[in-house]
Amino acid sequence: MKTLLTLAGIGLLLLACKSKTATYTVQSRTLNEAVYASGEIMPEAYYFLKANSADLLLKVPVKEGDNVKQNEILAVLGTPSQLEQVDILHRQVALAGSNAQAGSAALTELKNRIALAKTQQEQDALNADRYTELAKSKAVSEKDAEQARVQAASSATQYKTLQDQYKSLQNDLSGKLLQAQQQLAATSQSREGKVLKSPVDGRVYKVYLKTGELAQLNDPIVMVGIPGRFKLELLVDERDISKIRLDQKVYFETDVYKGKQFVATVNKIIPLLQKESRSFQVEAAVQDTALFYPQSSVEANIVVRERVTGLVVPSDYLMKGDSVYLQQGKELHKTAVVTGIRSGDWVEIKSGLKAGDVVAIKEGR
Structure with missing residues (x-):
């Protein structure tokens, strides 16, 4: 990709001919000053779901291109026995919860026994009172009255014992439920990072491993992002970063x-030098709504000044060391120049040439 910012209607006028020398007459043109950057296009928001330890990839219930909901499971890591253990604990919690409910079989059976004991206790209490009164009038013997009172006391004790048993059983079943829940929570906590869920409503862009493969620590398993909106992640040379500002236009190609050009706008400048490349990362929000493909490479020009008028020559005429061949009559003289803006196929000449001068490309230079 060579030209990104040539103005509409301006073409490169080369006086190519069959002779050994091509020439160009220096003149003023309107240019845009831009900074070159390269990088890749990514979703506006995206996430790499990674392994937090070396683990076997058990299952990936999604495929690339699938639309997913927030908290939907995208991948499961671990061993089959670990999954089975979690399933068992879930069933134990469900069973313990069912047993701890007031309508469970064990509590209902004991509740029925309590109801019968209460009825018996009430009957025996009435019978004891009646026998006590009858004994006073000698209608029954004192021995029979005493026996009735003993029976009433026994019934009351049985009723109280069954009530205590009910409370004890309730506490025991609640304790088993709590224990099962704690075991499940502990196991689930140890498996955090093993069940990878989508952090957003979005789209699966990439599945990096297959079921049964071993994922190493911090290996990406799935890339998921929000579709429809994209951004550029660009690298700008450290010598140019001072020219970059928020809201500058970016023209890019992928x-x-x-052959098609798109537009973005600078919305983030990360002020940390990447030592390996001696560059800074700049992000730009893509304005177009085309279907872009994440991690596709892009080349871009960030416009730092628009519509600057100055003397220009085609970049092909400029030699190393910023010099050109100036035609004077039939002779060519190597002339030093001071350059300014470089925009596509054009280079601004700040000094060393004047309008109307003729520069040339010397064959075999």
């Missing part, structure tokens, strides 16, 4: 749509 090989996916070869």
